[in-house]
Amino acid sequence: MATTKVPEVRDLTRLERIGAHSHIRGLGLDDALEPRQGAKVGKLTLKTTEMETIYDLGNKMIESLTKEKVQAGDVITIDKATGKICKLGRSFTRARDYDAMGAQTQFVQCPEGELQKRKEVVHTVSLHEIDVLFIDEVHMLDIECFSYLNRALETDLSPVLIMATNRGITRIRGTRYESPHGIPIDMLDRLVIIATSPYTEKETRQILKIRCEEEDVELSEEAHTVLTRIGQETSLRYAIQLITCAGLVCRRRRGTEVQVEDIKRAYSLFLDEARNTQYMMEYQDSFLFNEASHSRALKRKPFHWSWVKL
């Protein structure tokens, strides 16, 4: 039988091979007379239904085309920026090239129009992604930190800076000067200040309701009103802490819904900040190191049950 010679087909990569002469390296061959790596060049023709363009390929692009097993007749996309190749499938026009196809072979339409297309990528950018520096308790920074920040904010790559503090006019650390929020005024001048206001009764009520749902505690309407009032008169944190306690008190008496009595019990068991301060004032003589000044005396009145209108 006559044997047919099958020429070695190498598409995409055209390797230049030059005979073995003395200046091997200069000819693009290595010591084993194989083409040296890194000198690969290739050509690729991309077509749409409307046009075609020839591209020159570099080493990496040839490798990734080989890795993706891209053949003539495949529909692919190449991301120009990253060089990433994505195989979309085989063109319908090549459907009859072979009888046998892999099960996963997908046939797609040949792309239309221009070869290079701009793809709109919708990317929702959160503040976090564009680099936000959040500094909590910013009054703890000293004057040197602030002068560093002052300078850092002027650089091109400076992130959005958000600061938080709960201090009023206080001493700037590292100095003897006082300033609003303990931030030097030249720094303060570069900031926009978000105004905050205390929660209204309706908001407090809503927050407590959400918290109760989260903790699986059911409140009666009256108990909810009382707790809201406590939240407004003492602090929201304290009111939230009471939810768990009152829930436990209720469970202990085998109740299903927290009543005013349960809240009362929890309230009597645990002190809020104002009552604690008052308690301290009354009994400070009984404590060790009782030099507490009277300057921080009762800013808040303790909560009274008589205030709650039921």
Next chain:
Amino acid sequence: MAEEYDLKTDELLSRKVRSKTKLGGQGTWQVEVGETGSNLTDSGEIKENSSNPVFMRKDTKTSFQWRVRNIPYPADTYKVTVEPLERSCIIRTTNKKYYKKFNVPDLDRCQLPLESSALSFSHANNTLIVCYKKPKEILALEQELMRELKKLKGTNEGDVDCKTQ
């Protein structure tokens, strides 16, 4: 936007536009008129072969003009149409070798309609030239702009007057 004019002929040599990116940074220059330079990618891993047609815009006083260089097919291969809905023009080839969709930013900016009657093309010396006759609104605007530009002093190029001793 930056424009470059020929001081002698008053022809527009190049116009580049740079707009802000979504995050407020400076975008790259987009060439509207004039040489676009090589279309190399950053990595150089994939680039258009030099044998491909090259598209660029080069206006004359009376018309917007686009040139497709390095395109050897005969004149009857080409079909140039206006797509008024998409506000663009399309160059097609019957041999499916070349296709180009482009818009006329000047007309977009003035919100003028695209007329297919204003469009013509010719092919010579491996170059396809597509002309779009400037409407009178554009001509008036450009004349006004030219009057303003005349007030500016151009930079002196070429030989500087050397004081002889």
